Amino acid sequence: MSNASPTLPSTMRAIVVEEFGAVEKALKLKSVPTPAPRPGYAIIKVKAFGVNHAEMHMRRGEWAESMPIIGIECVGIVVSALPSPGEQALEPGTPVVTLMGGLGRTIDGSYAEYTAARLSNVVPVPRALVAQLGWARLAALPETYATAWTCLFRNLGLQPGERLLVRGATSAFGMAAVKLAVNKGAVVSATGRSPERTEELKALGVHEVLREEGGALTERLILEGRKFDKVLELVGNSTVVGSLKLLRRGGILCLAGWLGGLDPIEFNPLLQMASGVYFSFFGSFVFGEDEFPLTDVPFAEIVGMITSGALESEPKRVFEFGEDGVREAHRLMEAGQAGGKMVVVVDSAL
Structure with missing residues (x-):
């Protein structure tokens, strides 16, 4: 099946780890093929993603497994979803959060305009809550x-x-x-x-x-x-x-x-x-496995506590998608100067 469609372009921008090592050497903005739909996966238009220590270790080559496109979580909009037998379908246009399930480890991750995530690791989010929180605040939550x-x-x-x-x-x-x-x-x-x-x-x-x-x-x-x-x-x-x-x-x-x-x-x-x-x-890499379903985590309750003011989720730093933003986030993380959750916004439109 071709991945070219009116809503899914044939290529996309992604931050690619070309070689392990320092920030400038490792993190490059490239044009790469957009992931193709396949059974058991959702194609997500990435709106924002969190930056995590695991990705720093991947960039350095210190993790046991990693892909050229790293990134273990994101929030965004479903473009297409092809459920395997027994899986619940997700309609195009559904706001979602996704994390783990091999993202950045065994399948290309979220440092990109689009990503393919296992449906078992994708959780719908009510559109009203997205409008209330915004993509940056929502991206500070999943992992x-x-x-x-x-x-x-x-x-x-x-x-x-x-x-x-x-x-x-x-x-x-x-x-x-x-x-x-x-x-x-x-x-x-x-x-x-x-x-x-x-x-x-x-x-x-x-x-x-x-x-x-x-x-x-x-x-x-x-x-x-x-x-x-x-x-x-x-x-x-x-x-x-x-x-x-x-x-x-x-x-x-x-x-x-x-x-x-x-x-x-x-x-x-x-x-x-x-x-x-x-x-x-x-280890959060188990999320989505049979014994650790994401449905076990009360995302709706957590988001509800945030919207009510019982919890606070404002990211400490927000960066624009691109080499400069992602590199700066990794520099701060490496220096221990993040001060809290950092997120990168790919597309702020709701």
């Missing part, structure tokens, strides 16, 4: 909030009144988790590297802000006899062993981020893990 919600309420089973430690809270992921946890009624302690972010975190309703100093923070909390019911570990390998020591008996840690890098560590549970605590892991 970040879906992952934060799953970590908090599935892996950790967070309940009102529980003491939660979020390590890496000033990241976009961390701030989304803080907002959801505070809204749930948890008592949240948040860590960050920058003292100037303290007031920002306090404004979100956290109980206390702790300066992230790796092992030094862990040892200080241990000396103070501090224990938490739940820990959301986003700094990663460099602090996770210490974080396990901060759990009460029956407490749960969920490892879901690697802000501190991907360097491997040696871990001996017999010597480094307290008895009676639980170590959980979540």
Whole structure:
């Protein structure tokens, strides 16, 4: 089937990773073939997409798998959809969010004017909510909030009144988790590297802000006899062993981020893990698999909380689509200066 039609051009603009490495060398704006319709996929006209740490690692060649067009999430409009047997059809013109399902990893991703996404990873959004939020605000939600919600309420089973430690809270992921946890009624302690972010975190309703100093923070909390019911570990390998020591008996840690890098560590549970605590892991790349359907994430409820003012989703930085915008977003992310969720707007028209 030809992918040329009145609504689907034969070519499109895309940011392509021509070779792994530095921003200027890796990220190039190219004209490439538009993805062709195929069973089980929706062709989406990309309106905006979020920028994520996973894509930085893909650009560097540090990820196990990646495609020339990276990008693990986006929001946009369905141009065509060909459901496989048993799948629900999506009408052309439907506003949607999509994330994971191989985007940027095994199929070309969202750094483009069009993308092909697995229907199992596409969620419709009411047009009225799109009009109320706008594409940029909507693009700040999919991967970040879906992952934060799953970590908090599935892996950790967070309940009102529980003491939660979020390590890496000033990241976009961390701030989304803080907002959801505070809204749930948890008592949240948040860590960050920058003292100037303290007031920002306090404004979100956290109980206390702790300066992230790796092992030094862990040892200080241990000396103070501090224990938490739940820990959301986003700094990663460099602090996770210490974080396990901060759990009460029956407490749960969920490892879901690697802000501190991907360097491997040696871990001996017999010597480094307290008895009676639980170590959980979540990788958002599983969204859309049978055991992790996107329908499990209450997107409508989350968007409703945002439109009502219970949650805030304003992106920290918004860039125009092109080499300059995408490169600048990656520079800021690499330097740890994003300050929150960054999005790129491809087409702002509603």
